[in-house]
Amino acid sequence: MIAGVAVALVQLVIVGAGAPLLVGALRTIKARLVGRRGPSPWQPFADLRKLLAKEAVVSTTTSWVFRATPYLLVASLLVATLIVPVVTTRPPLAFAGNIILLVYLFMLGTFFLALAGLDAGSAFGGMGSSREVAVAALAEPTVIIAVFALALRAGTIDLGRVVERFGGEPWLVANPAHLLAFAAFFIVMLAETGRLPVDNPATHLELTMIHEAMVLEYSGRHLALVEWASAMKLFVFMTLLANLFVPWGLAQPSGPMPVLVGVLALAAKLAVLTTVVALLETAVAKLRLFRVPELLAGSFALAFLSLMAVFVVR
């Protein structure tokens, strides 16, 4: 019981504090790749601190949905954090949820953020909402088929147990089904977290925005919550990618030493993933919005191939 609460706190701190660091590191690496010194990896913490000191300007057009959304977004991500195996294979709320619940928890956040975008009554917000739900809806089949492929091999959809089962497979990384599922999941991660080539998080042109357009009206503490939630979503997706597909280093639940090893393993995996994402973002240009469904269809094909690979091997 005490151990469970301790693990929960550790996970919350790692994700809550690690997320801004991850985003900051991503920006720094991207800057260095184009010859700039760039901001410090700790910059997002300074940004969040400053935002908390600012007032919140709320539009007269909006309703309580607009004000409640940042809190709902953060809540859905905090609960998601407790389901994902971050440093151990028995996350605190493992009994309560699994991969499918995770996917739908993210949808809960997207649902309310899209409503908040419409609530302001501006064309930008509506456009952002429309595009965001289109991308989210089209990414769903890929995620679920990839999850199905994983569940087939692991015999369960409980995240912690999947990691345990995979950890026991010696030639995991050479398994074609595994690699295909990883590729599919990677593309979905880019789509769901709003990274290039699906969406440019640093753009200023509203016509090219997807996620940013929905948050144009937020300011002060609300904006701080939305930015933090966005960073946490990226962190959780990357953690999922890292721990599901490279499942070694996670603590079987016991003792502070294995948890420390788990933290270090996670840090190493995330560092590699962040660098890969930074390289990708520097090298590719944003896709035109109506080309994104083609990309998502491609990722669906990869997930489907992964599934076929599992069926054939069986």
Added chain:
Amino acid sequence: MLRQIQTALRAGIVTEPVAPAGEIERIGGRLASEISRLFGRSLAIRQVDAGSCNGCELEITGLTGPHYDVERFGVHFVASPRHADCLLVTGPVTRNMAEALRRTWLATPDPKLVVAVGDCGRDGGLFRGSYAVVGGVADVIPVDAIIPGCPPSPAALLGGLLEAIGRLSR
């Protein structure tokens, strides 16, 4: 894709150190220490073109490039005034942009800074007295600092901005 990364890595970091002492005029009443406490580590700028000839804009664009790299000081540009701490206003405020500028200022959450750029921003510059121009930015919204020049070079802009938020003294 690989070639671009190769080029970038071969070129290395080209960011130049900041030139000392950008010249600015402080006219706002707020304490420098308070501004430095709030915005010293993180500043979000929304650039507003209030009828400028775009000369200042070209110089401002240079700020985000690798040579001047304003991001290393925690300063970045944002799209919406709701996200901004500082309005960087260029141009003599033309009559057609006066109300828009005022609404942008009202849309920005407190505490906020206004920095007027260039001679036009100070008092209308080249276009002072024209029938289409209201005057300097201070005639429409309260201004905290002015960076003079026509146009001010990116180095001057950078130095001025950092001076305004109290970063240069570090």
Added chain:
Amino acid sequence: MSRLAYGMIVVVGVVAVALGAYGVLGGTGALRVTWLVPLGGLDLALDPLGGLFLALIGFAAAPVSVYAMGYPDNGRGGQFAYVVFVISMCLVPLAANVMTFVIAWELMSLASYFLVLQDRESKESIEAGWIYAVMTHAGLACLLAGMLLLGAEAGSLRFADWRSAATTLTPATRNAAFVLLALGFAGKAGVIPLHVWLPLAHPAAPSHVSALMSGVMIKLGIYGLLRASLDWLGTGPAWWGAALLIAGAVSSVIGVLYALVEHDLKRLLAFHSIENIGIILLGIGSAILYRVAGQDALAILGLVAALYHTVNHAAFKALLFLGAGSVVHATGTRNMEAMGGLIKRMPWTAICFLIGSAAIAALPPLNGFVSEWLTFLALFQNTHLVAIGQNLVFTLGIASLALTGGLAMACFVKAFGITFLALPRTDAAASAHEASRLMRLGMLALAAACVGLGLGPTVIVPALGSVAGAVLRTTPPVTGGDWLTLRVSGEFASLSTAAIGVALAASLLLPLAAFRLVGASRRTRLYETWGCGRIVQTPRMEYTATAFANPFKRVFDFFYRPTRRLDIEFHPESRLFVERIEYENPTRSIFDDWLYRPALEFLRAGARAVGTLQSGDANRYLAYILAALLLMLVLA
């Protein structure tokens, strides 16, 4: 006086729930009145499955009738038809022989036909009623044919006798009976491509009737499908399950695709009913396939998922229709593009509609999520089946369920966002008034049910499991877990919506507490929406529903086949000035173009050909009589 009628139905509803619950828990009962109905008499029997659907009818009818009592001009008539409608629906799950079933079924259809025709002046209602009447009677013809075929083979018109005679049927008879019964019931349920009446009839009826039609009446089609595929005909071949699974997959995706481009609020909800019927069919199809393969535990899982979704859909669809009814009544229009900002004028309706939207979009921890989760689990475990063809069919089901889930969320962002949020787009929306107290009570009761069904699966699943066990005639497995957690198939998956709900609530408070701790600024200032400093801000600048659905129209254009019409009126004196622009981007229905219109053309051509017999010439008629007489003499 009209309130009395609705009040009576509330009582009927409560009684139905009680009786149904008794049946679910294992109680049985029977009632035979031989003289009341010809050809077998009135024969009613209560069993778990019938009890479940009876309880479902009462559970939906009670709050809906409370709502109807509060509806402002409920003196508009239709109370008698409504009473007949509900009571005949209650008789269908209890019917134990063909005549009782068919008479109750037909009464239900006729009563709902009159209710659909409420607004007798509108051309649209008349057409809706006509198409509804035709399709429902075509379905009835199939049902009668199937039932009479079965009755002839089994030698009796009582359902209990069919059960015992099921093993003696020849495969040809069994398949023929299944096809006929399935067509009839699927038409009532609104499965693609027999769905055309649904989006016409449900919007035309008054909202409380639409709520019952969508929430309960189409479920009786599901009830019939369950009886036909799992009960009366014994264990059928695997292609039944595959056919239902594929029909479910197709219905769910097509239903939601049509809903996405709809701007008529009630028609959008009607299309979503088609989608949810598809999801229910996924569960039923998987149950049949597992049963044929001997995987009884998984068959029960599939059936439980389907039954749970049936109950959930009744709850949230009725809620959504009641909410839509309040909105339509307050603004006088069904068109979403004329609404907006209603959350400030109708806060209670908005909250209830939001809960319904979140439930139908399968967001945790509400009820829609639980039944979709169970359906996913039922589909995921097809690894226990060996035939690769079946695995592929299941994969199709999984992919379509996933796509449906995402698209349904998108559609309800549109439905709730455009209708309730931002600024009112017309004066009617700006002067809308909140629903009356009884209407609010009905909606709140259903909203509470959605939340309860979502947080309490540990109670509901065992009950449904025993119903499923009774239908499949196996002992249900003990669904693992305790009062808090639901465990499915051993270690395969576990879920605790109650824990998730508590965690979400706690996490909502965390940032608030943290803000107070770090001394974050709590100031809020109200100002206008950021419009790039624009001087004038009007509701015309808001996003429209057409624009919201545009990305989907483009991605799925091979399905929608949209046509574009752009009319620009220039100023008579100069083409530089534009006076009016009219833009239309309607979608075309492939079912209308490729299925129904050709079929109707064929029928018409045939009728014209036969019509040449009616020449009007008396001599020719005499010749016909002579020919018929000669033919009879030869054949006799």
